[in-house]
Amino acid sequence: MSFISYLKDGINLGSIYAIIALGYTMVYGIAKMLNFAHGDVIMVGAFVILTAITKAGLSPVLAIVLAVVLCTVMGITIEMVAYRPLRNASSNLAVLITAIGVSYLLQNVALLLFGADAKSFVTVIDVPSLVLFDGQLTIKGVTIVTVLACIVIMIALTLFVNKTKPGRAMQAVSEDREAAQLMGVNVNSTISLTFAIGSGLAAIAGLLLCSAYPSLTPYTGSMPGIKAFVAAVFGGIGSIPGAMVGGLLLGIIEIFAKAYISSQVADAIVFAVLIIVLLVKPTGLFGKNVQEKV
Numbered sequence: 001m002s003f004i005s006y007l008k009d010g011i012n013l014g015s016i017y018a019i020i021a022l023g024y025t026m027v028y029g030i031a032k033m034l035n036f037a038h039g040d041v042i043m044v045g046a047f048v049i050l051t052a053i054t055k056a057g058l059s060p061v062l063a064i065v066l067a068v069v070l071c072t073v074m075g076i077t078i079e080m081v082a083y084r085p086l087r088n089a090s091s092n093l094a095v096l097i098t099a100i101g102v103s104y105l106l107q108n109v110a111l112l113l114f115g116a117d118a119k120s121f122v123t124v125i126d127v128p129s130l131v132l133f134d135g136q137l138t139i140k141g142v143t144i145v146t147v148l149a150c151i152v153i154m155i156a157l158t159l160f161v162n163k164t165k166p167g168r169a170m171q172a173v174s175e176d177r178e179a180a181q182l183m184g185v186n187v188n189s190t191i192s193l194t195f196a197i198g199s200g201l202a203a204i205a206g207l208l209l210c211s212a213y214p215s216l217t218p219y220t221g222s223m224p225g226i227k228a229f230v231a232a233v234f235g236g237i238g239s240i241p242g243a244m245v246g247g248l249l250l251g252i253i254e255i256f257a258k259a260y261i262s263s264q265v266a267d268a269i270v271f272a273v274l275i276i277v278l279l280v281k282p283t284g285l286f287g288k289n290v291q292e293k294v
Helices: 002-031 038-054 060-086 092-114 141-163 165-175 177-182 187-212 222-235 240-260 266-280
Strands: 130-132 137-139
Touching (some): 002 038, 002 141, 002 187, 002 240, 038 060, 038 092, 141 165, 141 187, 141 240, 222 240, 222 266, 240 266
Antiparallel strands (some): 130 137
């Protein structure tokens, strides 16, 4: 039964990674940018929810809506101010350095506003636990909500990208930005929409992460953000189903590594998985080989 319990915990953690990875894979798939500040937007979303409930007295639902709206606006602003001027830069290194700078900026602003001490996150998801096997296995309500949210978000994003006009515009920009612009696609609006969706998902991920692990600091989103990037690469960055599968597998691997090997080397094992995947299948599990046009 302990194996099933660990598997349940792995799926819970993996679902959180998957939601974060979906934000990474959306931005990279469309804009070809690695937004390493994505993990810190998660932290901002969690702090907005906590502050809105404890200081402003808002209901959990209104606090979540406020966090999604503010993170969405933040994502659009970050893209316009930090990334858009560098979109045609001769080197991708400039964008990468800028992303790291934005990440540190968000962390330090959070330090100034909230301090370095860990804050206890409020109970937002109040769903009864599910008891199975005559009480031998208990699945917490937050785990059920997290897994369902991951599935719903993945299906919704897939339908949005494949069935809607903005989604088809995203596919066109991803395929060939210049050609899409010649065909009348507003590239700036499309990329801004992508950042908006990714940042809105980051707020949801912040809620689920801090509900499962109720401790919040300005650095809360850093490591989960990096691991979610690993999950996105694992599944095939740019692939929505790949981000979900990669996140789930990575969460399961991490929990089993902590349970059966050592909690001290679990993170090392997670990153070792990335190295192995890149050596065996550089495009990831669901990635496709793209031929360079000359």
